[in-house]
Amino acid sequence: MKRAFISVYNKNKKLLNFSFFLKKKKYQIISTGGTFKFLKKNGLCPINISDITSFPEILDGRIKSIHPYIYAGILANRSIEKHIKLIDSYNIKLIDIVLIDCYPFYEMINNKSIEKKFLLEFIDIGGLSLIRAAAKNFHYVTAIIDSNDSKLVTKEIDSDGHTSLILRKKLAGKVFSFTSYYDSIISQYFFKEEKFPKIINLCYKKKMNLKYGENPHQKASFYIDNFNEKGAMSNFNQIHGKKISFNNIRDIDIAWKIVNQFSDPTCCIIKHSTPCGVASGKNIIEAFKNAYYSDSISSFGGVVAFNTVISCELAMKINHLFLEVIIAPFYEKGCIEILKLKKNLIIININNFSSDEIEYVKVDGGFLVQESDYLLNKKNDNYKIVTKKNFSNQEIKSLFFAQKVVKFVKSNAIVVARGTQTLGISGGQTNRIWAARQAINRALEKNKKELVLVSDAFFPFKDIIDEIANSKRIYAILQPGGSIRDYESIEACNHYGIAMAFTGKRYFKH
Structure with missing residues (x-):
């Protein structure tokens, strides 16, 4: 009989559906404390890990899955005869699927209700070790770190009786990307007071694929700093318009940083990563007129940012011009509908202020790191x-x-x-x-x-x-x-x- 090891933090309907599917396919399910209770409560009959290891969970759950009876079942190379003989001699059963959902350390960092001394309890040890072991042995074991992938696993088992090597390898790659990301967040947390540590682990997650790079023949994607959730560019919202490009992102970043230096109503128009017109005024319409007047030629096809609400009156004036992107923290009721008359106009909403204290510049074979002059x-x-x-x-x-x-x-x-x-x-x-x-x-x-x-x-x-x-x-x-x-x-x-x-x-x- 095949076996699956399941141990998750988020226990939901998706987990139940997958678990019932495995039961239907004659898999035995092994699980730990909280997951075991959840599955049993909902009509499944999982095996408690303690019944396999003959050892209870100790140290408030810090030790529960770290045991050779579990790891040997995951790591055994099934094409090596002595591996199989050895685990048989210890009556260790093979494990074919490992589904892990790690403790949410990242989510807890900014949770003010969690004391710092308790935050350490959300650094996952066993889960990461188990899923890494499963990913290492991807030739024989299916490692699932993203619960959404259970659909792919379900589909292949349902049609072929097992997962394909191609899928297992892909899932293993996701595991090591995740574990690297997870450890990077922890590293950044411990090094947050040190600007230039000896080793830098960057932690970025894809937000979107872009229309293209600096030029149409270059592919591009946008990644956000998952550790710094307050960053303006990690939280912007595109309300309308064509697919955003690499150059749009660069220009939006600069335009937003410029206008947010000012307390008076201010407008900034950017073209090719350079301000061509900036103005503050008694109101945002005056600021826009003056910024546009500064260089009406360069403003053609530019990116315009405002540090205050855009009114319907301003929206009608904007619609007389050709602009690529509009950026503002707020839009007056009815304003969006006016701007949407421009089919391709990219309308962006940003509420966060820029917060990057450190800047990174990629060079061939490395990158440069410096303090942000913007904040300094x-x-x-x-x-x-x-x-x-x-x-x-x-x-x-x-x-x-x-x-x-x-x-x-x-x-x-x-x-x-x-x-x-x-x-x-x-x-x-x-x-x-x-x-x-x-x-x-x-x-x-x-x-x-x-x-x-x-x-x-x-x-x-x-x-x-x-x-x-x-x-x-x-x-x-x-x-x-x-x-x-x-x-x-x-x-x-x-x-x-x-x-x-x-x-x-x-x-x-x-």
Whole structure:
């Protein structure tokens, strides 16, 4: 007679259906304490593990399945004669199916009702060991770690009398993916105070397959950090629109991070992972108009994010434009129906703030790890005036508005702004003077009044100050400082009557 070992945390109707199926197919079922009681209560006749091991569960259930009578029945290689003779000599019966549902350590981490000392009781030992043993011996044993796979097992046993080697191998692979994931969560829990441990175990779970990668010929999927359930991108909800792409995800992430730095109603429009227009306003419609006006050409086909509710009035204005993605924390009643008139428009709802403290960048053969600059400098507004002329209150407000944008622009990065509206953004240039010229020229096309300029890094030469002075419209500069020629830039600012301050903090984005 064939045997199945079943020990699960979640005891439900799906488990009962599978267990009754095994009974129908003449399988004996072995189970542990809670599972044994559940199955027996519901009309099955499982074998209690203690009746096989002749040893009771001890240490409050920490020891119940760790026994050679169980492991030998799972691990015996049935093509090796001495294995079979050996287990026969001990009257050990073979086990053909192992279904395990491990203690939910991950779910308990954020459960405030569970004291930390009791949390350790949710680290599964026996279940993981059993399912790993079954997966190792997949040539002969069916290992089930995902209860949904019981349907596949049922189908094959029903039609062929046994599971296929192809299915057993696939299920074994799922087991080792799960056990690696499970241990990674535990590892991250113990190392959560250590940013750069000697060994990093990442724990990500597929959220969705994407339309394509950076280009249509590249396949792509999106994985989320299961340990950090508060992450904004792990919890977004697509309400409407075409299938989301790799580039959409990148742009959504950046747009959402930018708008959530501001308390006033703010809009950000992203194109190719770069902000092309950002503005705050008295209301969200004003913010949207100003952000779009910042660069209406680049905004075509862009991703737009708002940090507050979208009204029906705003939705009607949005529908006059071609945009790829709309992101907001809330939508006014009736607003979604208006936006849905655009068949392919991707409508995204996000309620969580960005929370990544660590960033990972993949390189060939490894990855780089660093602290997130977004969180480190979210509230930084320190500066030192280095010129004879000081900032006005309005300039201070505008400069630090622009600084929150510049750190999301690829280096070399320059942002020119007026009030709480960007007017010229340039980044990704290989030298700073080109970036400055582009940002200034774009700003002057839109506005001839008093402007401010922010740079993500120091000015290597005073030629940038000369360029700024030639605009005859920029009267305040914010930059990190730190160049060996800082004194030249300071002297030039004093000569032209421009106010400048150093922050001492660089914002490179590669």
